[in-house]
Amino acid sequence: ARVLEIAKRLSLQAARGEAVEEEGCERHREPLKVFCKDDEAFICVICRESRAHRSHTMLPVQDAVQEYKGQIQAHLQALKEDRDKLLGLREVEMRRSW
Numbered sequence: 001a002r003v004l005e006i007a008k009r010l011s012l013q014a015a016r017g018e019a020v021e022e023e024g025c026e027r028h029r030e031p032l033k034v035f036c037k038d039d040e041a042f043i044c045v046i047c048r049e050s051r052a053h054r055s056h057t058m059l060p061v062q063d064a065v066q067e068y069k070g071q072i073q074a075h076l077q078a079l080k081e082d083r084d085k086l087l088g089l090r091e092v093e094m095r096r097s098w
Contacts (some may be wrong), residue, residue, distance in 0.1 A: 002040060003068050035064035 030044035038056035
């Protein structure tokens with residue numbers, strides 16, 4: 001959900017022609033360059049070394065984006081297929097009722 005929220009915000013800013021601001025860590029004012037898979041949050045390199053995240057699984061931001069993008073596209077494809085099936089069933093029922 002957080003990844004989607006950030007992606008939507010960046011897409012809206014880009015569509016409006018606004019300068020896309022890079023999000024920064026609220027505590028350290030550092031760029032968010034790492035994705036913590038356990039907490040599902042973008043963090044800075046300083047936070048990565050903290051006790052709170054030290055034992056967590058980490059990914060570079062770009063790798064996390066590609067991974068989640070693939071998952072989202074797979075879910076979207078499944079939803080489109082379900083929608084097509086439902087529309088087909090609806091069409092059959094409409095014809096039957098006429």
